[in-house]
Amino acid sequence: MADAPEGAPASAGAEGSSGGADVEEGRGREDSSTSSGSDPLDRSDSSTSDDLLSDDDDDKSSPPTDDPTALLTSAMTLKEDGNAAFKSGELDKAARLYRKGASTLKPLNRGNSGDDQVKALLLTLHTNLSTVCFKQNKLRISRDVASKALEVDPNHVKALFRRAAARRKMGDDEEARADLRAALKVDPSNAAVKRELMSLKKGIEGKKKAEKERLRKAFGGKTGGSFLYEDKEAEERRKVGEKRKKKEEEERAKAKRKKEWEDECVRRMSFDEDPITFEDWEKDRKKKEEEEEKERKSRRKEEEDRRKAEQKAAREARRKEKGSDGNSSDEGDDDHGLTKSELEAMRGYKKTSDGRTTSYFNRELSTEQKAMIGDIAPQRLGSSSMVPSALSTSLPAGAADSSQQSSAPVPGAASPSGSTTASAWNRAGTWEEKDTSEWCTSCLRRHLSGAAVALPAEEGGGGGGSYSARVSEVKDLTGDASVALAGGRKRYIFDYHVSVKYEVVFHSAPAPPSGEGGAEAPAESSGEAAEATPAAPEEKVVASGTLKLPEINSGAAHEVEVDVPGTWKKAPRDGHVEAARECRERMVAAVREGVTNFVSEFNGQY
Missing domain, CATH: 1.20.5 (Single alpha-helices involved in coiled-coils or other helix-helix interfaces)
Structure with a gap:
């Protein structure tokens, strides 16, 4: 149960197991909130294992076109490369290789119908991928990938152990304990499972004890010294003390009155009056x-x-001295005997020297004080220019022209002018960031949608015509982008995930122009020009597929990863296979060039 990926499955029950469901058929039971076509290893832990292990949804209906032996060999090679990357500490690369290996084996294990060799290799890839995700602290993905392995073999000890470790770190102690007990039932002598189960039990007992102590302190009342009730108890003690003091005062007052009553009775008796x-x-x-x-x-x-x-x-008398008549506005006949000006002063209003009504507490400055303060009116902040430190991009041949064509102003985009320092309110030049997601998403979609390649007739593989490939749809484009200023330098930050659907089109050779043997018609006939017009070539979509770009980010702008699934959405027929494959390879390069052009335009826009 070591953390390092192994070359063979750790479970003795891996061979011959027929339970579980196909990885692809488990899509409907996963979290529907995740986006298809993204790479969860490069995103947050909210993704599910379906995003990690699935190809495009349309690929499910197409049968595999490659040889099973070649697929198995490719998956084994990916596993070995993933192990090497893991040992060298390249966890992201190892995860991608394990994921590709598991995806390669899917056509050989549909409905969990693969042979023992395929299942054993698929279990190894799943458990190794779960290990890598656990080390990257992507606990939910680690748990889900281990669950995919258990769909292939429900009694796989290593998969149960991996899922238990992920669940325990996520706080699901009871579910983790259930997995460890299931693993121990399959392999009672497994020391690693025993140690983990014992550690888990101690951890659960410690949590219960700590929670019990916390609740005792919180709700222990008077006997437990609860901090929640300290103020209430103090209030009760105060009230009891006041009540006791009041009672004592009443008793002393009553005793004093009784003494006065006794004196009154003695006085009455001395005057021969009846006592009371x-x-x-x-x-x-x-x-x-x-x-x-x-x-x-x-x-x-x-x-x-x-x-x-x-x-x-x-x-x-004061009004008469000032010469005011009896109808003066300051005449006061209200219940309090106050004048109108006195009432206004009491309500908090007063008149300034320029006739304005203001708060009674508003202090009016003298001319000398205003001169000392100076002009304090708000001033418009001046704009400054900033020289962007753009992402360096190495454009392929011909990319410069494409970048210039795509650098036209975009409605609603910011001006290309920058500034050498931060904005006027950020004179210190500390961190300042501007969200550019809307503009960058539109720009990236535009560059990817315009990706297209052509295959001349002489390179078309004998199909009798030319070929071309073009993007038919930019699908599931998600991510964000921003421009940040730190230390006086601009940083261009972006992180996107996208799937690109493309079509391969066959253009038949045009028919010869009308005339004898295709010869050119005479230039003039009866004084009128006559030109031979060839028939328009026919276009036919012979293949289609999907390219996935799981990580388009500012940290890997020069090495854009493009995943090419092993199956076509529409497989090419005989005579078009070689040309379709060549167009697909050229489309990969065109898509990469589109990303590079996007980066260049992003740098120039902000």
């Missing part, structure tokens, strides 16, 4: 306090009325 009960004395005391409170309120009201009358008289 404590309850009656309390009622008389409360009645007397209410009358005193009522009298105090009456005195306060009389004092307030007198004060308002004096204020009103003083305001009237």
Whole structure:
């Protein structure tokens, strides 16, 4: 159960197993949110194993055209190359090679009907790919690829172990434990599975213990010292203390009143009057306090009325001194006796020297203060130019002309002018990034859609005419792009994934012009010019297929990977096979050239 990929399957039950489903038939059960035609190894962990292991959907209906022995040999070579890349630490390359090997074997194991040699090699490729994804921390892909191996052989110990490791790191401890138990049931003496299962059990117990302690601290209440209830307990203690203090004060006040009642009874007895009960004395005391409170309120009201009358008289006197009449807007006849200006001041408004109504707390600056501050009006930020440090691109022959033709202005695109520094608000020249995904997606689609090649009749392989290939559809173009400024330099960042559908067209040789033996007609006949017109050649689509570009990014702009599936969408018939293959090879070069032209236009646009 070592992490290094092995050359043979680790499970003793790999041979002769007939369970499971074909890798391609499992597409419908995977996550529908992923995009077909992308390479999950170069994207986020949200992709599924179908994206990793599948060719174009249209390829499923076409039977394989290559020899089974050649496919098996090719898959074994890809596996050995993947092992070498893994040992040298090139995990991305190893993953691509394992993926290609598994994809190559799919036609030989449709419906899980392959022989033992095919299944054994397919299991090895799947488990090795799962190992690489695990090391790249692409846990979901590692889990799904291991599940694909288990579709070929449900009792494959190494696949169960790989899926358990991925599930455990993802936090699915129970599912990981189920996989390890299944592996141990197949191979009870496997030491690696035993160690992993024991470690998993200890980890689960530790998590449960930690969770229990956390819940005890959180919800332990008074006995557990819960931090969630500390404030509530403190509030309860405060209320209890206030209640106890209030009760003590009431008891002291009652004891004082009883002493006063006793004194009152002694006084009554000294004057030969009847004593009074404590309850009656309390009622008389409360009645007397209410009358005193009522009298105090009456005195306060009389004092307030007198004060308002004096204020009103003083305001009237001030208005008379200013010469204002009785209808002045400052006349106050409201309940509070305040003038309109006084009410406005209370509401928070005031008039400035220029007549504006502003907040009461707004401070008006003097002329000297304004002169000291100077002009603080907002100013338009000046634009500066930036010299882009474009991605260097080595254009193939003829690519320069294509790049110049495709560099026409795009509606809504930014001006090609840049700046030597950051924008005006970023004087420090720190990280600054602009999203250019919309423009770059449109530009890349345009360059890929225009890819086309021609095969003259003399190179057409004896088909009796010429051939050409062209892009019929740019499919599943996803990704993003941006221009970033860091340290005074521009960086062009992009990451795209796309599938390109193409067609190979046969152009029949044109028929000879009308006339005897195809000879040229006389220049003049009866004073009128007569020209021989040859018949137009016929065009026929003889083959079609798909090219996949799993990683078009700024880190590998010079080495664009183009995957060519082993099967055609429309296979060429006899007489067109060699020409179709030659057109396909030229289309690969044309697509790469389109990507290079896109990079050049991107550099020139921003």
